[in-house]
Amino acid sequence: MLQLNKYGRKVKNLGKVEAYRKGGFEGYFVLHDSLKLDLDYSYTLALHSSDKAEEAYISGTFSYEDYELKENDYTLTLRHEEHQSGKPNTIVLRGANANGMNLLDARVEIVIKTNKIIKSEQALQFIPDTLWVHQQPLDAIGETEIAIPDSIFPKASVDYTVNASFLNSTNERTHKSKNATYRYAKGLLKLTLLQDSLLVQYLEGDTVVPMNAELSAYDAAYDELTSQKLRLPARVPLNPYAEGYEVYAESLSAAIDFTAEQANVMLEAARTQDSISFSLQNPRHLPYWYFVYSGEKLVARGDGKAPELYFKQKAKGGDSPYFVVVQYMWAGSMQKLQEDVPLRKHMLTIDLQAPQVVYPGQEASMKVAVSDVSGKPVANVDLTAYAFTSKFKDSGMPSLPAWDKYKPQKPVRTLEKDDSNVGGKKLMDWSYWSRRMGLDSIAYYHFLYPQHGQFTAYATTLDSITQVSPFVVDSGRVVPVHVVYLDEVPVYFSQTDVLPAYAFAADSGYHTIKLRTVDKLVTLDSVYLKHKYKLTISADITASNNRFVQAAEKGKLSPLEQRRLHGYLFTCSMVLALTVPI
Known part of the structure; x- marks a missing residue:
């Protein structure tokens, strides 16, 4: 008995299915309005025993939908997914009918829109959201190629989307889209993954231009595995232990991530x-x-x-x-x-001999041979043949039951390490991260990691007072300063009750500044102060052989330092009187 069922509805009996041979059943039914099926719902077909209706031999589902198979098929591709100024991109289009023949009445509407602005070469410029609109008919022979004008792109690097709307004489509309990237640059670095190597190139348009570069490989923790200097173009062997590569040349850079690529094993x-x-x-x-x-x-x-x-x-x-x-x-x-x-004793092999191409209306003969696991012919095979048109894009082969039973392999025992409570801190490796993260282009990190032992920066002041703010840094950390001497005069002491602003007025010209930390005395000689400017200066004491650092008593001032400060400090007592009304 064949039954039709939908969740929450009464089961419908579609009738008996007779066996055409032992174990083989065949039947059909018409999707008629009398079945009162609802659109856009799934239904279950089940083959039950006539005696025991609750037991189903086999079942399957299908979706009941109202759809129209389109007669035409359209394709949209871009010649380049990434290109730079001076290298135009090309749109490649084609419209074909169900037989693969070009459409004679098709046309296309192209709209190119800005997707994302990556980098602008000007401080202020207007970048429209719609870059280009174009219409034209499709070629009757072969593919239609449309060159994107280079003039439509701004003086900026952008991601853009090409939207294509295809129409025919009956105004049947089909939409396709593709994304691409435009680089506003004379040239660009390109990393290409080949079979067993990596090709590194510098391109100006389609021309490969020689250039010196540095290539780095990094692992999953973004730690550098290898680094090598290259003369581009270059081809280097793949490192399977690398998660990706980065290449630098002058102000340009490019990267490739292997996790997005296939191993092809x-x-x-x-x-x-x-x-x-x-x-x-x-x-x-x-x-x-x-x-x-x-x-x-x-x-x-x-x-x-x-x-x-x-x-x-x-x-x-x-x-x-x-x-x-x-x-x-x-x-x-x-x-x-x-x-x-496993040894599939019940597996059959089908050898089909059929012509490669069959034209509409043509009759074609096919030969079928069926053999068992030993390669011997099998008699009395129940063979089903079916065919469908290419209009069904997402069709799949029907699944067949497997009669060969075997014991699967035991699962591999795995051990997991609990890293949930693991943590820590360490000093930043400046030589490694400065360029990789672009920190060497930020003034604050120049202050923390002075290139030649000292960092100086002048800035105008609102009150036009010449002043200086001196600091001490060690391995990228600001070291607390307890006493500041300006030309041997203490102008700052961290133990006073009221701390002044950490900027000290002085006359313009050259001065000597001494900074007392918890265990060092840092002397900066011949520090020049510009008239009406504030100087921010940092001294790096990371190196052990620093020329301007002297050891001092740790954690306390020496008697000499105390006598020098004594003449500039005084203590005062404050008496607080409180009057309470009676």
Whole structure:
């Protein structure tokens, strides 16, 4: 009995299905209005026993929809996903009918819109959201190519979207879109992933131009693995332990992330009654390790980097299943492929001999041969043939039940490390992070990491008073200063009750500044103050052999320092009187 069911509705009996042979049933029904089906809902078909209606031999679902198969198919591609000024991009279009023939009445409307502004070369400029609008008919032969004018792009690097609306004589509209990037630059660096190497180029338009560059490989923690200087163009071997690469040349940079790329490692395994075999495709020459198990027993293992590997050996252990495991390194992490290879005694192989092309209205003959796992012909095969047009884009092969049962391999025991409470701090590696994060272009980090031991910066003041603010830094940290001497006169002491602003007025000209920290005395000689300007100066005491640093008593002032401060400090007592009314 064939039944139709929808969740929350009463089951409908569609009638009996007769067996055309033992174990084989065939039938159909018409989607008529009398079934009172609702659009855009899923329904279940089930084949039940006539005696026991609650038991279903097999069931499946289908969606009931109202749709129209479009007769035409349109394609939109861009010649370049990224291009720079002086290198025009091209839109490639095509319209075809269900038979793959060009449409004679199709036209296209192109609208290019700004998606995101990456970088502007001017402090102020107007960038429209719509860059270009264009209309034209499609060519009747081949593909239609439309060059995007370079003049439509601003003096800025932008991401943009090409929107194409295709129409035919009946005004059937189809929309397609593609994204691209425009770089406002004379040239750009390009990293191209080849099979087993990385191609590094500097391009001006389509021309490869020589240039010196530095290429760095980094791991998943963004730590640098290797760094090398190159003369572009250059081709370097892939490092499978690297998650990506970065290249720098003058003010230009480019990067590639391997986690977004495919390793292209493919594993195929087969089992016959007397042998087990597998083939491995490794075009990137990645290091791999393979393991072959018969049940839970390891029967073969090996490793290598070869681009191709074919393994075959005699199968032992009767009908017990085999398992092939391949582990390989890619993008800085270990990857795994696994194939279960049981002996499928009930698997049939179909050999179909058919013409490659069949034209509408043509009759074609086909030959079909069916063999079993031993390669012998099989008689009385229940063969079903079906066909559908290319209008159904997302169609799939029907799933067939597998009658071969086998015990799967036991799961691999895994251990996980709990890093939830792990933390810590360490000093920043300035030589590594300064360029990688662009910190060397920020004045604040010049202040913390003076290039030649001292940092100076002059700024105008609102009150036109000449003044100075001196600081001491050590390994990128500001060291507290307890006493400041300006020309041997103390102008700041951290232990006073009222601390003045940390900016000290002085006459313009050269001065000597001394800074007392908890254990050092820093002397800055011949510090020049500009008239009506404020000077911010930092002295780096990181180096052990610093010329302007002297050791001092740690944690306290020496008797000499106390006598020098005594003449500039005084203590006072404050009496507070409180009157309470009675």
